[in-house]
Amino acid sequence: MTSPTVPLRLFVNGDRHEIQVEPRKTLADALREDCGLTGTHLGCEHGVCGACTILVDGKPARACLMFAVQCEGMSIRTVEGLAPDDETLHPLQQAFWDNHGLQCGFCTPGFLMLAAGVLEENPEPTEEELVEALSSNLCRCTGYQNILKATQCAAEAMRE
Amino acid sequence: MSAPATSTEPMNWVGQSIRRVEDPAILRGWGSYVADIAARDRACHYAVFVRSPIAAGRLVSVTAPAHVTLVTAQDLAGVAQVSPVLHRPDYVPAPMPALAIDVVRFVGEPVAMVLGRTPAEAEDAAELVDVQIEPHDPVLTVRQATAPDAPLVHPGPFPGEPNTVIDARLTTPGFEDAVAAAEHHVHLTVESARQSAMPMEARASHVGIDRASGRITLHTTTQMPHVIRTGICDTLGISEDLLRVVAPDVGGAFGAKMSLAREDLVLVHTARRLGRSIAWVETREENFLASWHSREQEYQLTGSFTANGELVALRADLVADVGAYSCYPVTFGVEPLMAFAELPGPYAVGEYSVRSRGVITNKCPIAPYRGVSRPVQTLAMERLMDTAAAQLGLDPVQIRQTNLIRDYPHTTPTGMVIDPSSHLEALATATQTIDVPAFRERQAAARAAGRYLGLGFSCFAERTGYGVPVFAARSMGITPGYEKVDLAFDPSGNVVLRIGASPHGQGLRTTLAQVVADELGVDPAVVRVVHSDTDATPYGWGSFGSRAMVIAGGAARMAGAALRPRMERIAAELLECAPEDVELRGGWARVRGAGAAVSIADIARTAYHRSHTLPEGEQAGLEQSALYNPLGTFSNAVHAVEVEVDPATGEVTIGRFLVVEDAGVLVNPAIVDGQIHGGVVQGIANALLEELIYDERGVLVTTSLMDFLPPTLAEVPRIEIEHLYTASDFTVTGAKGVGEGGLIGAPAAVLNAITDALTPLGIAVNRMPATPARIREEIRRATERSQEHRQGRSPAAAAGSATTASAESVPTPTPATVPGGKP
């Protein structure tokens, strides 16, 4: 009963993945099931919660709202590709750690990638701009207080 | 390796906001949530549940084409129904089958399961299932359910009113006399809409079969792995030894993941029958439909007060719409019985008369959600205080000061013992930080300019860390409460702490390591906490009810304290000194006042590998278990909120949110503040935004995150927190639980602030959520009331004002009419 699959080439975190997917498969599912990258989480699959946020060609996108086949040849970054190496964290990861910016951690990859995209585009956001940008994603544990603080700290660290 | 001359280690790890050991893996995307485990299992089949689209009816047939792997109740031979026990004469059980048998009782009830080799294939198969249901009239409200001729959701028998499954009553002996002697009687009705805990990770399970041993491993999103193992095995009729339950990383729970999921029964049974692994990942829609609701309650109170505002008697009629089934293990008595026992909260009410009911309806069953009934209890008591203050002409702060508990330990009318707390101090701190006189000036100036600012307080006592006696007092068939820990050094000097509690975001691996590190004189980095795996941990009750730090933390401290003298004796032997002279700190055992030292790793090595050298009477090895079963301890807090209400739109903006919290000893202050932040925001959501709504046919209409309206950062104020630290010997670590308080206090403070803001319009807001539409409706009604009032007194004037203010129009402020007050 499985529908026919098509071959697809995805560039994720600098690695090339040659995979076979059904055309209806979302990018999120392809990343999780076919590329083995389960750091991208699914909280709603309706584009509301932002847990699945990744960077597509540098811009934050909802991986649950894109078909994998739409992303042929595009450059994708997921949370697994954020840190430079296994010893060092990305400034955003470091700031989330330092500022207790996560509790259960389910929303965290989405917030990290959202913030990474936002700060790469605008390294010096005002608090108002940051609040608006971070309001794209949902968190149920932290009350957002430390997510905002961590992102502000990371922005500062990234400017230095 | 030689000992450093002086230790740079802090004396106490407890009290430090160290970073969490949980975080680096999660931050890198290496967390392991259940859906991740499923995604990595290339061989597993995926399950989709087919659910009833009808609220009440007879299940006629469930069929599917032959190629679909369909599982219905008929395939579950030998599987019992889930029917948790309360030993109470008023408790009526409501047995819950794993899949509906003959009857469907709510929209979302699972009637069948299908399997596919991919999630998409399973979804396709689910589309092919044909479910025939003969619909009946559903009962959707308490009023419908308790009417004399109401259709019965379960056959009963019901000793009292139809569909009434809990009916608890109590009146203290002096109640009637106290009411007769009181000067003022203040009536109030408060209501709470249905809520969803809505963890960001919906539920998920993965069942694996080990062919060699025949054992089953269930990875599932649970807060209580051991209890869920018992529940599944008892229901399926299999030995607990066959099943291993693991809660890997769990993406938030808030109570919604502590009850036995009927889906897990079907999954485990089917995986075992077919001998293959099966995964199920719940959709967000299913999570709203079927993963437990909470807090649809209505309370009617009468407070009897003396002239100076002393609450001498409290009468309460409490009712909770508990949905269609009883959750395992805590039962659907959890909301009504908590409200029954704990309603008076932080107030020293002398006499109490209460009736508390649970009523079943054709809606999703209820289960605990952070705070359980206490957000509504606090709303009721805090609205009562403000309403009474207005009627008696007292200041809201003053009436609270009059009634707050001041002597500890305090025994409540229902026999609870409140340990040393700081209710008055917390209120004093809150009023000082807010600077009430300055706020009143700003409020007056704003009112003169046509703007509506309000200030609201709420005070509460949060019962936390309670043990077996409390659950036994509820007459539960299963009485949770204690926690056991197993603490052991390995020969290299690392420490493993195995616990029955099951954290899912609370950072217990970090905080328990801090507790143990202080007892053993080691760095928390060498303490590894193992949890949430029934094969690797002692039987325990998991994480819920703000209990883990108090109870598992207490047990951890007890184990450490018991192990320490052994370490000192071994060190004394190695250092050739008296055990009393040994100091354990920073990974070293030192002779106090001398230079000699031996590493704690050497002590461990000696205990395991050179046990023949141990002092006389010492056994080999270095490990200790401990069990803690506390009576319970109360943390306390005051929330103070400033709001502005726009009467034209009904929109509420929170200007300031202050929490003054007393949770005793804070093991890791950053983590405590994080718990408060998260709770407060859920409380604000309960107060203003979130609501589960059923239509008149019993169909849930709020089935997406867009309909349910959880807050984003844009809707959330900055939260200020101040701490008080009352010492209490009711808890081994001095720590009191703090997980639920933010949500318990916030709704009451917000609704009090809205009511304060709208006092010039004669409006009281007693139902949560106070959505913009509802606030506009209240304003419209108040405007009508005041117009009728004017018309009644002056027909001539009324002729000129025949128009009715629409919900959207800004009402003309009328002279203050205090809600419920004397004319």
Ligand code: FES
């Ligand atoms: S999972 Fe993509 S937005 Fe929620």
Ligand code: FES
């Ligand atoms: S940390 Fe749990 S949802 Fe954000």
